[in-house]
Amino acid sequence: MRRDVLYTILALAVIALAVIPVGVAVFVLGFVYGDSPCVMCWEQRIGMALVALVGLFVLRYGPKPKYLGMAVLVAIWGVFMGIRHTGMHAARDVGQGFSAEILGAHTYTWALFIYWVSVATMGVLLLMTKKEDIEDQPRTLRPLEWLAGVVFLVVIAGNIIQAFASTGPPPFMGQSDPVRFSFNPTHWVWSLEEWSPAPISLRGRWSIDKPDVAAVSSEPGAGPLADLPILSVKTQSKLTLPLAGTPTDLAYDPATSQFLVTTQQGIYLADETLGKVNRHTVIDVGFAVDLGQFGGAAFLDKGAVMAVGENKSYVVLEPNDKADANANFRYFLESFDKFNEVSRSRFGTVRGRMMYTMSAAYDPATKSVYTVTVPNNKVKRLVISRFGRDLTLSEEFLPTIAAESGLKLTGKRTLDEFYVTGTAIADGRMYAISAAYNTLLTIDLHARAVVAAHAIPGLVRPTGIALKGEDLYIVGESGALWVVARPPN
Amino acid sequence: MEFLNLVIIFIAACLVLRKPHKERLAFGLLVVSVLLMVFLFSIATRTGLLPGVNY
Numbered sequence: 001m002r003r004d005v006l007y008t009i010l011a012l013a014v015i016a017l018a019v020i021p022v023g024v025a026v027f028v029l030g031f032v033y034g035d036s037p038c039v040m041c042w043e044q045r046i047g048m049a050l051v052a053l054v055g056l057f058v059l060r061y062g063p064k065p066k067y068l069g070m071a072v073l074v075a076i077w078g079v080f081m082g083i084r085h086t087g088m089h090a091a092r093d094v095g096q097g098f099s100a101e102i103l104g105a106h107t108y109t110w111a112l113f114i115y116w117v118s119v120a121t122m123g124v125l126l127l128m129t130k131k132e133d134i135e136d137q138p139r140t141l142r143p144l145e146w147l148a149g150v151v152f153l154v155v156i157a158g159n160i161i162q163a164f165a166s167t168g169p170p171p172f173m174g175q176s177d178p179v180r181f182s183f184n185p186t187h188w189v190w191s192l193e194e195w196s197p198a199p200i201s202l203r204g205r206w207s208i209d210k211p212d213v214a215a216v217s218s219e220p221g222a223g224p225l226a227d228l229p230i231l232s233v234k235t236q237s238k239l240t241l242p243l244a245g246t247p248t249d250l251a252y253d254p255a256t257s258q259f260l261v262t263t264q265q266g267i268y269l270a271d272e273t274l275g276k277v278n279r280h281t282v283i284d285v286g287f288a289v290d291l292g293q294f295g296g297a298a299f300l301d302k303g304a305v306m307a308v309g310e311n312k313s314y315v316v317l318e319p320n321d322k323a324d325a326n327a328n329f330r331y332f333l334e335s336f337d338k339f340n341e342v343s344r345s346r347f348g349t350v351r352g353r354m355m356y357t358m359s360a361a362y363d364p365a366t367k368s369v370y371t372v373t374v375p376n377n378k379v380k381r382l383v384i385s386r387f388g389r390d391l392t393l394s395e396e397f398l399p400t401i402a403a404e405s406g407l408k409l410t411g412k413r414t415l416d417e418f419y420v421t422g423t424a425i426a427d428g429r430m431y432a433i434s435a436a437y438n439t440l441l442t443i444d445l446h447a448r449a450v451v452a453a454h455a456i457p458g459l460v461r462p463t464g465i466a467l468k469g470e471d472l473y474i475v476g477e478s479g480a481l482w483v484v485a486r487p488p489n
Numbered sequence: 490m491e492f493l494n495l496v497i498i499f500i501a502a503c504l505v506l507r508k509p510h511k512e513r514l515a516f517g518l519l520v521v522s523v524l525l526m527v528f529l530f531s532i533a534t535r536t537g538l539l540p541g542v543n544y
Contacts, residue, residue: 042491043530049498050523053505057519060505061512074523081530087540138509149506156499163492173490173529194533203544204537 003133006125007059007145013121014055014148021114022048023155025107026162035100036166036181037107039174039194040085044111045159047078051118052152059145062135068126075118082112171195209377211295211310211356213461213477216419216436220455223437224413231440231454231484234471239479241270241277244334247475249297249359249422250464251305259466261475262307264293265333267317269305272468274481279319282334289313289344295421296360297464298369304342308360308371312349314391316342343391347371351396352383358463361423361430363445368394370445372420372432380416384430384443402449415441415450422465424472431486433465433474440465440472442487452487490529497522 022045029035037045054071061067085108089097097106105113141149166181167174168190179189201207220228239247245263252259257272268280285291296308300316308314317339325336332339347369349355355373362369369391373383381398388394399415401407409415419436429451430443438459442452461477467486474482501518504511531538 039533040530043526043533046491046494046498046522046526049495050519050526053498053502053519053522056502056505057516060509066516070519070523077523077527084530084534084540087542090542138512141506146506149502152502153499153506156495156502160492160495160499163495167491170490170493174533176533198536200535201537202539204539204541206537206541206543 002128006128006133007139007142010055010059010125011142011145011148014052014059015151017048017052017055017114017118018148018152018155021045021110022052022159023151026155026158029100029107030162030181031158031183033100034180034182036162036178037174038099038176038178040081041099041107041111042163042167042174044078044081044085044108044115047074047081048111048114048118049152049156049159050074051078051115056149056152059141059148060138062139063125063129063133064135068122071122072119075115075122078115079112079119082108082115086112167191205354205378207378208354208356211358211374211376211419213358213419213421213435213463218435218438218459218461220437220439220457223439223455224409224415224417225437225439225453226408226410228407228439228453228455231456231487233456233458233482233484235483236458237481239274239475239481241268241274243268243479244282246463246477247479248294248463249307250466250473250475251297251299251361251424252466252468252473253299253303254468256299256303259468259473260297260299260305262294262297262464265291267294267297267305267307267339269319274473279338280335281317281332281339283307283315284331284333285309287330289315289346291315291344295356295358295463296371296423298360298362300362300369301364301367306360306362306369308347308357308369310356310358312347312352312357312371313345314347314360314369315344318342345391347385347387347391348393349373349383349385349396350393351381351398352385354379355381355383358419358421359423359432361425363425363428365428370423370425370430372423374419374421375416380414382415382418382420384445384448386445397448399443400449402444402447402451405449405451405453407450407453421463422474424465424467426467426486431465431467431472433459433462433472435459435462438462440484440487454487456482456484458482490525494522494525494529497525 172190261268292309292311295310328336331341357371386395418434432441464475504515
């Protein structure tokens, strides 16, 4: 009795799997509405057919371990295919996706769900299976089990017809962007595009190297801008502040006469001579929004400070002499009673997506934070992003070269080669120091254009810049501190 | 290639239903079909084998 119930459930599961996803896909979506699967949809559909086929094996030969093992393997591969396919579109805006939508979800999403249900169903059947259920001889199929087999064959036959029309005989195979299904052979497109050479990668376009200031050329003469005027270093010294880590950015607040220095995880408020730390803390970058390591520092309004991670996540702190050390245990690793954490979140960019940043600057005039991207092994663009009062993307642009600047690009070089590691803003101008080619770019934020550029020979891996009065303070990875005069224009 | 794979599946199912004594052959076809599916999906996604999301 129990065994009959098991086989009945299995037969119904085979029919359901054959009819609902695989059958509806071919007979309704395909033959009626002209939907054609992409190459990944084809494999997911075939995987569902294979799970159903294993079900037929079990109906005929009993629940032998090799069949159950095969069913689990195919379904798990199906779950992987579903995640791989859904992942391509999962981060798009609401309603966006690829191809048809069914009951509010795109087809590839349903594939993930169906495989998940398949695995769960197999788990339940395995729990109910006993040792004596394993058959020595092929079983005689009951009418419902025959029906499952016939339904399966009809559905597969339909898919064979669609596959022949849509993908063709071997070696042709499915396409990334399929053509609408038609019974008319003149509309058929058989493609070999998937066989064409392409680089093999695990993470594809997501395989992006972390920024590395040591990996760029510091030689100004090798840069994309020709014959730059030189900005001489007025003084050079070394930071003596007791920092945990190396300096990653610098900012100056004339209202409080303090410098802000960030290290990989540390935030330091120092006096105006950079000789003494007034207060500091070390952020616990885990257990919440992953801040990575800081690349940018900025003073906001009313003394609040912001540290921006290279991954464009940020934390905002407020100095407070009476901060609750116990409450701050969860946020900080050192000096628990000097700051309150105001917020910790992430900047979202559009043109700057898939790129890291090593800088941050605050513009009091527009009450905005700016970041600048650094190029990487996949994406090479110089993108300036502005985040308004709500710290949401408010403006984004790729600066051009102002005609009146007299600057000239050499050959086919571009501004995208610069590796901006620090920025400071005053009077609508951004001063951006590039570790690549030791170049200081002056960018008019209103005109969205580079209006001047200067070579600063002698810098070694600059990581931050701050404007104090008419001097630009540039800090290096090693703790070196260079002071240059703010360019006249 | 999907056409070929579906034909293999069809034949395997026919064997299970109509010639159950050819169990080994049917299972062999099942294995070939599974491997072909894995291979074709991997070919189609070779430029980014893992799901393209943040890790």
